[in-house]
Amino acid sequence: MRLRRRSTTALTAADRLPPSKLHLLDVFSVGSFGLRTRKMRTALSALGVTIGIAAMVGVLGLSESSRADLRNQIEALGTNLLTVSPGTGFGTGDGVLPEDAVAKITRIGPVDEVADVVELDVTVLRNNFVNPNETGGITVAATDLGLLDTLNGEIAEGAWLNAASEGFTNVVLGSVSAERLGIEEVDNGIQVLIGGEWFTVVGVLEPFPLAADLDRSALIGKGAAEAVFEADLNPSIVYLRTAADSLDDVRAVLPATVDPVEPDEVSVSRPSDILEAEAAADSAFTSLFLGLGAVALLVGGIGIANVMVIAVIERRNEIGLRRALGATRAHIRRQFLTEALLLSTLGGLAGVALGAAVTAGYAHLQDWQVVIPPEAAIGGFGAAVIIGAVAGLYPAMRAARLAPTKALRSA
C-alpha cells in the first residue's frame, strides 16, 4: 500500500516538469551582459540620456541655488523693513511727506527704528572741470544718522556720518556713486563738488540690497543740508523697522499716521517683497533649458531604442541559443528590457551626477549655497528609467517574438 502510493507520487512528479526559471540576479547578469561586452557602445548610447538629465538637473539646481542665495540675503536683511514714500499716482500730493512724518512714525508702538532721506535738488560732480550736466545719475540726499542701522548697512571704506561731522561739508557715497565718481579710497581727503560747494568724502557704503536707490546717492547730513543749501527737510522716503509680528498692523496704520488728512497720498511698501518675488520667478532661460533638456532626453530615448533594435538583430543567434537552452519568450523579453533599463539608468545616474557637479561648480564660483533639489534628482532619475522602459519595450518584444528556428538559422 505504502509502496503503491509512493510510485503514484513519483509518476506525477516526473510527469510535471518544473518550469523554466531565471532568478532575479540572473536577469540582471544576463541583462547587463550586452552592456559589459560592448562598453563603448553602451557609453555612447547612454550619453543622450546623460545630457538630457544633466541639463534638467543642472538648470533646476542652478535656479534653486540662486534662489536659495536670494532667500539667504533676504533672511539676513530682515523682512521687517518698511518704506514710506509719497504717493506717485496722478494728482497725488507734491512728492514729499510731511516734515513731522518721522516723529509721528516713531510714536507707533512696535516701530523700532526710523530714518528718513531727503532728496536735494543739487548735483554732485567729481570736480569743477566736469560738465555740470554729466551728473552720472547720482542723487544728493540729506539723511538721519540712524539710516545705516535702520537698513543694516555696512561701510566699505572710511566712516559713516556722526553727530560732529554731519553739520559740515562731509559726504558718504553709495557704492554705485563711488564707482561712477571713480573714488576707491577716502583717507586722503578727496573732495567732490555738490551744488557748487566742495564736500569731503568721508566714507563709501556697501550696496544696500533692500534700498538700491541709495547705492546711487551721495548722502550728507541734515545739518549740512540746512546750513549749506537752506533746504526744507520734508522726507522723500522714510525707512522703518518694526517688530516682525506686528508688521501688518504697522503697515495698516502708517498712511493715516503720516498724513491724517490725505492718507491716500502715502505709499507704504516692503522692499523684501520685491526680492521675494524675484526669488519666486522662473526665468525664461530656466524654461528654455528645461525644454532643451527634454529634447535631449527624447533623442537619448530614441538612441537607446535604436541601439536595442540593432542589438536584437545582431544577437539573433544568442536569442536562438537561449531559447534552445530553455528560455521562455518572457525570459528573452525580460533580458532585453533589463538591458535597456540598465542602459538608461546608467545614463540617468551619470546625468544626475553631471548636473549636480555643474550646479556645485557654478554655485561655488558664484559663492552661492549649493542646492540640488531632490525632486530634480529623483525626477531626472525616474525620467531616465521610464525612457528606458519605453525605449526597450519594442526591441524586447521583437526579440521575444523571434522564432527560435529563425534565430538559429541566421548564422
Next chain:
Amino acid sequence: MELRNIVKEYPGHPPVRALDGVSLRIEHGELAAIVGPSGSGKSTMLHVMGTLDRPSSGRVLIDGRDLSKFGDRRLSAVRSHLIGFVFQQFFLIDGVTALDNVATGLLYSGAKSSVRRQRAAEALVQVGLGHRMLHLPNQLSGGERQRVAIARAVVHRPSIVLADEPTGNLDTRSSGAILELLHRMHQQGTTIVVITHDTEVAMSLPRQVAFRDGVIESDSGTPAAALATA
C-alpha cells in the same frame, strides 16, 4: 522519444512540405544518425524533435509526454530539462569563459549559480577540458569549442541530446575526436541523435535513419530490434 506521423508544411505558393508523415522512435540510450542530403528535411526534423518548431500535424512524445498540447512555457521547460543541443556553429557566447558557457546550459533550470558552475566544471572534465575552464571561446580550437558545446548540452543531464552536424565545421582529426566523445557519452548512457549529411559519420554510429524529400527512406533500426529480427 517518439514521433508519430509528423507533417511539417511551410506556407507559400505552393506550400513546401518539409516532412511528410514521418514516424520515428528513439529508445533510451540510443546513438542514432539522421542522415540525408541538404533539403531532405533532416534540419526540420531536428527542430521538431527539439521542440524549437511545431509540426503542422502529428505528435511528438518525450518520456510519454505528448508535446502537441504544450504552450511556449511548457515547451521551454521541456528544452531546459529534457533536451540538449549541439550545433554546427557551436554558438558559444563570446567574452564568457568555457566554464560559464557550459553553466548557461543550466541557467533556465532554476539551479543556483554555485550549483551551475560546479556541474559545469564536472561536465568540462567529462569532455576532457578540465584544464581549459577559464579560457574564452576565442582562445580555444574548433574541436575544443565543440567539446565545450557538448558539455553545455549534457550539463543538465537531458533525456536526449540532438547534435546538428557536430563535425561540420571541424577538420578530420577534430571530427574523429568529437565522434569518439559522442560514443563515450553514449556508452555512459546518454541518448544521442546526430543529424548529418555525411554518410561516413552516419555509418560510424549504431543506427542510421536516412531521409529524402521529407520522408524516411531507410532505417537500419535499433541494434536491439535488428537482433530480434535476426
